[in-house]
Amino acid sequence: MTDTRTVRVEILSRVEGEGALHIETRRGKLERVELQIYEPPRLFESLLRGRPLEETPDITARICGICPVAYQMTAVHALERALGVQITPEIRRLRRLLYCGEWIESHALHMHLLHAPDFLGYDSGIAMAADHPLEVNRGLRLKKHGNQLLEVLGGRAIHPINVAVGGFHRAPRREQLQRLIPDFEWGLEAAIEATRWAASLPIPEYTRDYDFVALQPGDEYPFNEGPVASSRGGRVAVTEYEQHYEEVHVAHSTALQSETLPGRECYHVGPLARLALNRDRLAEPARRLADDLLLESPCRNPFRSIVARGLELVHAYAEALEILRSYRNCVPHRITYTPRQATGCAATEAPRGLIFHRYTINDAGQIEFAKIVPPTSQNQKQIEDDLRDWLPHLLDRPDDELARKAEELVRNYDPCISCSTHFLKVHRHDH
Amino acid sequence: MTIEGPPVCFVGIGSPHGDDVAGWRVAERLRQRQLAGWEVHSAATPIDLLDWVSPDRPLWVADACRGENETGNWQVWQWPCERLDVIWGGGTHDFSLPGVLTLAHRLGRLPIDVRLWGIWGSEFAAGQGAGDHLPAVVDQVVDDIVQTWCRAGEVPDVLPKNMPGGGHA
Numbered sequence: 350m351t352d353t354r355t356v357r358v359e360i361l362s363r364v365e366g367e368g369a370l371h372i373e374t375r376r377g378k379l380e381r382v383e384l385q386i387y388e389p390p391r392l393f394e395s396l397l398r399g400r401p402l403e404e405t406p407d408i409t410a411r412i413c414g415i416c417p418v419a420y421q422m423t424a425v426h427a428l429e430r431a432l433g434v435q436i437t438p439e440i441r442r443l444r445r446l447l448y449c450g451e452w453i454e455s456h457a458l459h460m461h462l463l464h465a466p467d468f469l470g471y472d473s474g475i476a477m478a479a480d481h482p483l484e485v486n487r488g489l490r491l492k493k494h495g496n497q498l499l500e501v502l503g504g505r506a507i508h509p510i511n512v513a514v515g516g517f518h519r520a521p522r523r524e525q526l527q528r529l530i531p532d533f534e535w536g537l538e539a540a541i542e543a544t545r546w547a548a549s550l551p552i553p554e555y556t557r558d559y560d561f562v563a564l565q566p567g568d569e570y571p572f573n574e575g576p577v578a579s580s581r582g583g584r585v586a587v588t589e590y591e592q593h594y595e596e597v598h599v600a601h602s603t604a605l606q607s608e609t610l611p612g613r614e615c616y617h618v619g620p621l622a623r624l625a626l627n628r629d630r631l632a633e634p635a636r637r638l639a640d641d642l643l644l645e646s647p648c649r650n651p652f653r654s655i656v657a658r659g660l661e662l663v664h665a666y667a668e669a670l671e672i673l674r675s676y677r678n679c680v681p682h683r684i685t686y687t688p689r690q691a692t693g694c695a696a697t698e699a700p701r702g703l704i705f706h707r708y709t710i711n712d713a714g715q716i717e718f719a720k721i722v723p724p725t726s727q728n729q730k731q732i733e734d735d736l737r738d739w740l741p742h743l744l745d746r747p748d749d750e751l752a753r754k755a756e757e758l759v760r761n762y763d764p765c766i767s768c769s770t771h772f773l774k775v776h777r778h779d780h
Numbered sequence: 781m782t783i784e785g786p787p788v789c790f791v792g793i794g795s796p797h798g799d800d801v802a803g804w805r806v807a808e809r810l811r812q813r814q815l816a817g818w819e820v821h822s823a824a825t826p827i828d829l830l831d832w833v834s835p836d837r838p839l840w841v842a843d844a845c846r847g848e849n850e851t852g853n854w855q856v857w858q859w860p861c862e863r864l865d866v867i868w869g870g871g872t873h874d875f876s877l878p879g880v881l882t883l884a885h886r887l888g889r890l891p892i893d894v895r896l897w898g899i900w901g902s903e904f905a906a907g908q909g910a911g912d913h914l915p916a917v918v919d920q921v922v923d924d925i926v927q928t929w930c931r932a933g934e935v936p937d938v939l940p941k942n943m944p945g946g947g948h949a
Contacts, residue, residue, distance in 0.1 A: 414824035
């Protein structure tokens with residue numbers, strides 16, 4: 350018998366993009382765990398240099414087919430800060446509505462078709478559909494609502510083109526939004542039902558003492574602004590983000606990994622982090638549901654992120670309905686500005702967690718410098734840390750089961766590898 | 781006399797990256813043709829077609845597929861077909877095009893007539909433009925789709941017209 354063992358998951362399944370997982374043990378003890386992101390870096394920051402700032406929303410939306418809104422909206426907010434643009438309350442509400450659409454689309458898909466199969470013992474959402482058609486159809490219908498909202502506000506569901514620095518190229522008509530209300534009223538009830546279903550799934554008992562990091566605005570659930578808060582204490586302005594969090598290269602990944610400064614520790618972004626830091630800011634139906642479900646506060650079980658996503662799904666429907674019902678018009682729909690040499694940064698909340706952008710522009714209105722920090726690269730070190738903590742309890746399992754358990758842990762984070770490389774396969778070595 | 785088939789739900793799948801834009805280009809051209817009763821959609825991921833698929837109307841799809849040696853060619857298949865898993869095995873969140881069609885079938889939402897036009901390309905990186913070959917291939921695919929519709933009722937060509945293994949040069 351050899352005293353070394355290697356398990357590789359060559360391609361992580363049910364995640365966006367391509368990455369691998371390498372697990373190495375020696376004499377029955379875990380020696381190395383690497384989340385290997387080998388998808389080539391896509392270098393969007395370089396693509397942006399020299400381009401007119403007006404093109405930034407469209408180019409950044411192309412980073413991800415799943416969460417284009419978060420990319421383009423973070424870019425827009427950062428550029429507006431550089432230019433000193435003050436948007437109107439109406440533009441701001443429409444932007445929050447756009448975020449609701451993206452969260453609904455992303456969370457509904459992940460809960461029903463990507464995450465739930467892990468708890469019900471299926472290899473895929475496709476396999477689950479044969480036995481759970483009602484749940485799968487519900488998830489698909491909710492997802493469709495998100496796309497419908499993106500289409501009305503973004504001009505189209507794929508890579509929305511209506512978002513502009515200063516506002517929107519065109520404001521939606523009231524009747525366009527009002528037509529969505531009956532579907533969203535059904536969706537709110539279905540989202541509550543989906544969250545109760547998620548909470549009833551056989552979720553593993555496992556907790557960690559996370560450093561949760563999320564935006565924490567004054568009086569609303571975080572989408573598009575707010576200081577950056579940590580569950581370990583402290584809130585910093587977004588302009589100070591880079592003094593507290595830094596991206597570093599690691600040899601086994603084409604994506605950068607983020608860590609805290611000065612401690613160089615991992616941290617956790619995403620639904621669990623947002624909920625830990627903002628539970629009292631949830632819309633009333635979501636807050637009441639969290640209490641009904643006796644969800645601990647903060648919830649430190651990464652597998653229960655499916656419940657956190659459900660609560661955020663409920664929140665997104667509730668907030669969307671409030672905006673849809675009250676919308677009259679948006680005049681003006683876009684604030685004008687004069688290009689100037691300046692630097693601006695912003696952080697918003699993508700479905701997978703906090704996203705940070707910083708841009709420098711010149712007097713001609715061209716991008717001179719761009720920095721984009723996506724949520725998955727911020728979670729990458731945390732995922733490896735979770736695996737190092739969890740896998741030692743599972744080393745007596747056969748390779749295929751160990752690989753499956755490792756993948757399940759990774760999927761708690763709904764990683765978007767394509768975003769992080771602007772990311773999985775498990776490799777296990779026993780020495 | 782031209783005999784047209786039933787209104788089709790058409791979905792062009794693509795992305796802005798290189799030759800991957802092919803499905804979107806086909807959708808754009810079909811919209812311009814204003815074919816009676818057609819629904820023409822563009823999708824960024826295969827799973828989005830579940831937003832529109834219905835068992836009571838044909839589902840026709842165009843998507844780019846990767847193949848260095850076949851760039852500039854196109855091919856048409858009818859679902860189910862085992863080869864599709866080889867051609868379109870990957871996809872966002874593992875929802876490959878064949879996987880999504882299987883899911884739709886299991887949910888009872890797939891029509892009998894499901895056809896896939898695959899457009900071969902080689903450049904799919906961010907920031908790249910589409911290959912020079914693409915406009916002509918898109919024209920051929922659009923013409924073939926319309927002709928197929930006009931020939932509705934005939935048994936579709938599942939296999940190649942010009943190339944062994946399926947495809948058009």
